[in-house]
Amino acid sequence: MGCGRVGSELATAxxxxxxxxxxxxxxxxxxxxxxxxxxxxxxxxxxxxxxxVLRRVGVEKADAFIAVxxxxxxxxxxxxxxxxxxxxxxxxxxxxxxxxxKMYANLGLRTISPTxxxxxxxxxxxxxx
Amino acid sequence: MYIVIVGGGKVGFYLAKxxxxxxxxxxxxxxNAAKCAEIQEELGEIVMRGDGCEAAIQExxxxxxxxxxxxxxGEDEDNLVASQVAKHVFNIPRAxxxxxxxxxxxxxxxxxxxxxxxxxxxxxxxxxxxxPSHPLISLMTLRHGFEIVEIKVPPNSAIVGRSVRxxxxxxxxxxxxxxxxxxSPKAATPxxxxxxxxxxVAVTLQESEEALRAALIAPSAExxx
Numbered sequence: 001m002g003c004g005r006v007g008s009e010l011a012t013a014x015x016x017x018x019x020x021x022x023x024x025x026x027x028x029x030x031x032x033x034x035x036x037x038x039x040x041x042x043x044x045x046x047x048x049x050x051x052x053v054l055r056r057v058g059v060e061k062a063d064a065f066i067a068v069x070x071x072x073x074x075x076x077x078x079x080x081x082x083x084x085x086x087x088x089x090x091x092x093x094x095x096x097x098x099x100x101x102k103m104y105a106n107l108g109l110r111t112i113s114p115t116x117x118x119x120x121x122x123x124x125x126x127x128x129x
Numbered sequence: 130m131y132i133v134i135v136g137g138g139k140v141g142f143y144l145a146k147x148x149x150x151x152x153x154x155x156x157x158x159x160x161n162a163a164k165c166a167e168i169q170e171e172l173g174e175i176v177m178r179g180d181g182c183e184a185a186i187q188e189x190x191x192x193x194x195x196x197x198x199x200x201x202x203g204e205d206e207d208n209l210v211a212s213q214v215a216k217h218v219f220n221i222p223r224a225x226x227x228x229x230x231x232x233x234x235x236x237x238x239x240x241x242x243x244x245x246x247x248x249x250x251x252x253x254x255x256x257x258x259x260x261p262s263h264p265l266i267s268l269m270t271l272r273h274g275f276e277i278v279e280i281k282v283p284p285n286s287a288i289v290g291r292s293v294r295x296x297x298x299x300x301x302x303x304x305x306x307x308x309x310x311x312x313s314p315k316a317a318t319p320x321x322x323x324x325x326x327x328x329x330v331a332v333t334l335q336e337s338e339e340a341l342r343a344a345l346i347a348p349s350a351e352x353x354x
Contacts, residue, residue, distance in 0.1 A: 049206050051232055073182060073206040080209075080240050099184045100210070103217060 001025075001048035001078050002069030006094070008034030010066060015041045022057045024048045025069075048078040054086065064090040072096050076104055083109065130154070133195045133221075135181030135211045136202030137164045140227060144199060145172060156190050182210045184218045192219040201227040209233075212242045234270050235335060265342045274334050277305070278341070284325035285348045294319035299340035302333040 003011065003025035012035065015021045021041035025031065031043045046053035048067065059065060065082035067075035072095045079093035092110045095101035101113035130153045134141045137159030148155045149172060158181035159165050168176040179186035181200070192198065198215040200208035208226040215221040225244040226237055231253070234245045254266065266279045282289060288296050293304050304317040310326040323329070333341045 049233075050230060051236065071206070073204070073210040077206040077209050081236055084239055085236055097183065100182070100214070103184065103214065107213075107217065 001065070001067045002075070003030040003034055003043075004068065004070060005034065007066070007068045010068070011041060012036060012039055015039055022062075024053065024057060049074055049081065051081060051085065054078070054081060059086045059088060062086075062088050064088065064092075066092050068094045072100055076100070076109070079104075079109055130196040131191070131194055132156075132197045132199065133158065133187070133190050133192055133215070134199045134201060135208070136200065136227075137161070137168050137176060138201070138203060140201040141199075142168060142171075144201065145175060149175065158186060158190055182207055182214060184214050187211075187214055187219060192221060195219070195221055196223070197221075198224040199227075200224065203229070205229055205233050209237060209240065209242065212237075213240065216241060231267075235274065238270070238272070264346055265338060267338070268330070270335075271332070274336070275301075275332055276335055276338070278331055278333060278338065280329045280331065280342060280345045282323055282325060282327045282329060283346050283348075286323075286325070286346050287348060288323050288345060289325050291323055292319065293317050293321045293323065296323065296344065298331075298344055299333065299337040302331060302337055302341050302344075304329055304331050306330045 001024045003023045007023065011021050011023045022044060023041060024044045024046055026045065026047050028045045044057050048054060059082055065079065065088045067079045069075055075093050075095060079091050082088040083091040092112065093104065095104060095111050095113055096115050098113045098116050101111045105111045132148055132153050132155050134145055134155065134157045137157045141157055145155045145157050155175050157168055157176045158179055159168065159176055160180050162178060165176050165178045177190055181187065192215055198212065198221045200211040202208055205228050208228065212224040212226045215224050224242055225246060226242050228234060228237065228245045228247045229249060231247045231250040234247060237245045264281050264283065267276055268279055269277045271277065306314060306317050307321060308314045308328040309324060315321065329345060331341060
C-alpha cells in the first residue's frame with residue numbers, strides 16, 4: 001500500500017523475484033511514475049484504509065502486507081486492519097514519528113521509523129568520514 | 130469535566146461551543162493556524178495548535194487528566210490514531226471518534242475504540258426507509274461481527290407465504306422479529322408465516338449481509354424472468 005519510492009522499489013523487487021504482488025495507491029499517476037514497464041503485478045487505485053478496497057485486492061489471502069504511504073496514520077490504520085481484521089500473517093508498517101512508532105510496536109505491530117533509522121545511518125556515515 | 134477535542138473544524142467548533150456553554154472545561158487541538166485563530170476569536174483561549182495524534186501534543190494538552198476525549202477531524206485514520214494514543218498513552222477513560230466510512234465502526238471497535246459516531250450512518254438511517262432499492266437497513270452493530278438489520282419483504286419474494294422454519298438463512302443468521310404491514314410487531318417463531326411487506330428484524334454477521342438480503346428478497350424461481 002503506497003506506490004511511492006519505497007513502495008514501488010519493494011513491489012518491483014518482489015515481482016522480479018517471482019512473488020505475486022498487488023500495489024495500491026490513491027493516485028494512478030504514481031504507477032506510471034515509479035513502476036517499470038516490466039512490472040507484472042496488479043495495480044489498484046484505491047484507499048487502503050477502506051476495508052472494501054482491501055477485500056477487493058484479496059488481502060485475506062495475502063501472506064504479507066506492507067504499508068508505506070506518506071501518512072503515518074493511514075499506514076497504522078491499514079496495517080491494523082490487515083493484521084487484526086483480515087489476519088494477514090506478516091504486516092510491516094512505516095511510521096515516521098518515532099513516538100507513535102514505539103507505541104504501535106508495543107501494541108504488536110511490526111513497525112519501522114525511517115526517522116530513527118535514517119538519523120542513525122547518517123550519524124554512522126559521519127563518524128566514518 | 131475536562132474534555133479534549135481533536136479537530137477544530139465545524140464539528141469540533143460547535144461541540145466546544147456547546148460544552149463550554151454547559152460549563153465544562155474544554156480544549157481543542159487543531160493543526161491549522163487560521164482555524165485556531167478563528168476559534169480563539171469566537172470562543173476564547175480554548176484552542177491549542179498542534180497535531181492531536183502526537184503524544185507530545187496530547188501531553189501538553191493535559192490528556193493525562195482529561196475525562197473525555199473527542200476525535201472529530203475529517204479523517205477516519207487521524208481520529209483512530211488520536212484515540213488510540215489517548216487510550217494507550219494517557220489511559221483516557223472514554224474516547225469518542227468521528228468516522229466517515231460507516232464500515233469503520235466495527236474496525237474501530239476491534240481496535241479498542243468503542244464509541245464512534247458516523248454522520249453517514251445517521252443520514253442513511255433517516256433516508257433508508259424511503260429508498261426502495263435499498264431494502265436492507267443496518268440498525269445496530271453488535272460485538273463479534275454481528276449486526277441487527279431490518280429488511281422489508283417485497284411482494285415477489287420467494288419467502289412470501291413460507292413459515293420462518295422454511296426460510297433458508299446464511300450461517301449464523303436468525304430472524305428475530307417481524308413488524309407486519311399494519312405495523313404490529315411479533316416475535317418470530319418457527320411457525321410464523323412471512324407476508325409481503327413484512328419488515329423482518331434479523332441478526333446476522335456483517336459479511337453475511339448480502340447473503341441474507343438475497344435469501345429474503347430473491348424472487349421465486351417460477352416467477353423470475
